């Protein structure tokens with residue numbers, strides 16, 4: 001049997017032609033020894049290959065001698081998926097992980113069984129897989145793994161030989177409820193500098209999280225209402241058709257005992273599964289003066305969010321490029337903060353304002369018994385894709401963020417790519433009418449590099465706020 005990587009033009013061909021038809025049978029895993037689309041608690045694996053029809057209890061912390069196989073689209077950079085592989089191997093305590101897009105083939109091994117270290121122990125190109133299959137088999141072949149002694153402490157979940165093989169999720173123990181219990185996490189996306197990608201981050205991060213089956217609420221606190229537009233809520237053409245004027249975030253923050261979140265939130269149309277959105281409105285600009293006179297308006301959002309804490313997993317708040325009252329309301333209401341920045345000198349210098357602003361807000365939060373804002377980090381955003389820049393300048397700019405301003409930098413980088421702006425600027429035509437039809441990057445171009453970057457960002461953020469599997 002041989003394998004030709006040219007046969008794999010998309011993710012499902014990598015799964016069928018490389019993994020199912022070639023790799024697993026050649027390595028000695030017959031159809032009863034591997035399982036596709038395996039659900040283990042809230043983790044979803046593409047494939048799991050076992051040495052027998054026995055999988056150790058996943059609640060047991062001892063390492064398990066089996067192989068997780070994850071297939072990606074040939075255009076996807078595997079580097080973006082290593083973190084997730086590390087999470088799978090360490091959470092499930094599985095010893096081996098194969099990551100491949102058909103062109104690049106890698107095997108990772110869980111090294112530190114208590115922690116989460118994985119090492120790349122084998123890598124080759126797709127065109128070399130057939131030539132190196134013996135080497136691969138020596139590492140993760142079924143016979144090889146069957147010979148590795150499983151640690152004695154493992155309690156095996158055996159099932160009777162008479163019982164027909166069932167989908168694996170029916171006989172694996174679920175992850176205990178306590179480990180996946182969720183609490184709503186509210187994350188503000190803020191930088192006082194304009195145009196750094198706050199709205200783009202809010203919209204696409206919301207879509208990425210929603211696609212993982214979590215319930216998401218977006219709150220737009222910027223009078224420019226770009227997020228409201230990008231979520232697909234501004235399809236009206238005339239002022240008379242503007243239904244947002246009298247029901248938006250202003251109403252939520254102005255009125256203490258009415259205009260609750262479920263009454264004002266709308267269903268978005270920019271992504272599937274849809275998320276809820278509390279829209280903004282251009283009128284927020286002049287309405288701000290009214291709010292300033294009313295000190296209690298700073299805490300109405302906090303109280304109203306408390307009432308929906310069982311309805312959402314993640315709330316993302318988009319903010320204006322300013323130090324105004326709306327920005328304050330966002331930072332008072334959030335638990336966490338992401339600061340998108342293009343890392344250019346102006347944006348970096350602006351971080352000093354962000355830092356002072358956070359200190360001011362934290363003082364207010366202490367009066368209302370809220371813990372200080374947890375800064376998840378500065379998100380490198382709209383980053384140039386020029387190789388020299390990435391190699392020489394970018395690391396220096398990231399270092400400045402930590403050394404001079406004391407903010408952590410997120411590991412994920414969102415590069416400047418046209419697909420992201422094209423997704424938001426998407427239109428459809430109805431007769432001669434041009435109707436805005438903004439999309440998330442996942443709905444506009446799911447196989448794009450930008451989609452993979454936002455997927456990676458969602459993984460990193462969920463991990464940092466304690467919502468990942």
Ligand SMILES: Nc1ncnc2c1ncn2[C@@H]1O[C@H](COP(=O)(O)OP(=O)(O)OP(=O)(O)O)[C@@H](O)[C@H]1O
Pocket residue numbers: 193194195196197198199200201222224226319320321381382383414415416417418420421422424
């Ligand atoms: N990674 C990216 N690649 C390409 N274009 C981007 C990227 N991120 C944002 N943009 C574009 O840059 C412009 C500003 O982005 P965005 O609206 O997200 O910034 P912002 O910080 O929300 O701005 P503001 O401060 O005005 O609210 C938009 O036209 C957007 O489409």
Ligand SMILES: [Mg+2]
Pocket residue numbers: 198199200222226227318319
């Ligand atoms: Mg914006």
